[in-house]
Amino acid sequence: MNALRIAGLTVTRGAGPVIRDVDLTLEPGRITALVGPNGAGKTSLLEAVSGVVPAAAGTIHIGPDEITKHSRVARARRGLAHIEQGRAVFGGLTVLENLMLTARTRARVDELFDLFPELEKRRDSPAALLSGGEQQMVVLARAFAVRPSFLLIDEMSLGLAPVVFTRLLPLVTRFAEEGAAILLVEQFTHLALGAATDALVVSSGRVTYAGGAQELLASPSTLHAAYLGS
Numbered sequence: 001m002n003a004l005r006i007a008g009l010t011v012t013r014g015a016g017p018v019i020r021d022v023d024l025t026l027e028p029g030r031i032t033a034l035v036g037p038n039g040a041g042k043t044s045l046l047e048a049v050s051g052v053v054p055a056a057a058g059t060i061h062i063g064p065d066e067i068t069k070h071s072r073v074a075r076a077r078r079g080l081a082h083i084e085q086g087r088a089v090f091g092g093l094t095v096l097e098n099l100m101l102t103a104r105t106r107a108r109v110d111e112l113f114d115l116f117p118e119l120e121k122r123r124d125s126p127a128a129l130l131s132g133g134e135q136q137m138v139v140l141a142r143a144f145a146v147r148p149s150f151l152l153i154d155e156m157s158l159g160l161a162p163v164v165f166t167r168l169l170p171l172v173t174r175f176a177e178e179g180a181a182i183l184l185v186e187q188f189t190h191l192a193l194g195a196a197t198d199a200l201v202v203s204s205g206r207v208t209y210a211g212g213a214q215e216l217l218a219s220p221s222t223l224h225a226a227y228l229g230s
C-alpha cells in the first residue's frame, strides 16, 4: 500500500500562517499522534490534508500521485477519511441506520458489530440516546466501514472521560494493524502517545518534534520543550 507524504505544508487562516512548512509521512500500519498546545494548528493541518482548507504552500502525495489541489471527494476516493471534531451522528436515525449510511450492506454492518459489540446491543436505538462514548463509536464505525487507507481523527476524546477514551483507542490500533495509516490528534497526550508508533508535536504552527512516540513518552523534558516550542 502507498504512503501519504506531506512536504513543506503551509496553511494560512485569517491574518497569517497557522501551519508552517510541515513535513510528515503517514505509512500503512502506523499511528502518528499529532499533539501540541491549544491553537497550535493541529486541526488546520488535518483540514489541509483532507481538503477542507487549501494549502498555501507545499505538496501532498499519495504514492506517486500529487493530490494537493484535489477536491475532498477526490481525496476520499483515494482512500482518505477525516473524522472531524465533534460527534456527528444522525440522532434521529438508529445505530443500524447510521452504520448503513457508509457500510451499505448488512454483511459489512455485521463485521462492524463484531468489532463494536456495544453497538450491536443498541442497534435499534436512536443514536441521539447513546452515551457520548457510544456515539463516538458510531462515528468511528462509520469511518471504518469504508476501509480508508488513511484516517485522520480529530479529538476523538472531546467531551469524553479518559476511561471511555481508553476503550476507543484499541479499536484504532486494530484498524492500523489491518493496514490503515492513522493520524490521531488528541488532547490526552499520554494516552495518544501510548497507542502511537510515531509522534509529531506542533507548537505555533511549527513542528517541534518528529520521531518515535515511545521515545517521546519516555522523555518528559523533550515533550515539555516541544510543547513550549523549543
Ligand SMILES: Nc1ncnc2c1ncn2[C@@H]1O[C@H](COP(=O)(O)OP(=O)(O)OP(=O)(O)O)[C@@H](O)[C@H]1O
Binding pocket: 013, 014, 018, 036, 037, 038, 039, 040, 041, 042, 043, 044, 045
Ligand atoms: N476558520 C478560521 N478562521 C481564522 N482563523 C482560524 C480558523 N480556524 C482556526 N483558526 C486559527 O488558527 C490557529 C490554529 O487553530 P487550530 O484549530 O488549527 O489549532 P488546534 O491545535 O487544533 O487547537 P485546539 O487544540 O485548541 O483545537 C488558531 O490561532 C485559530 O484561532
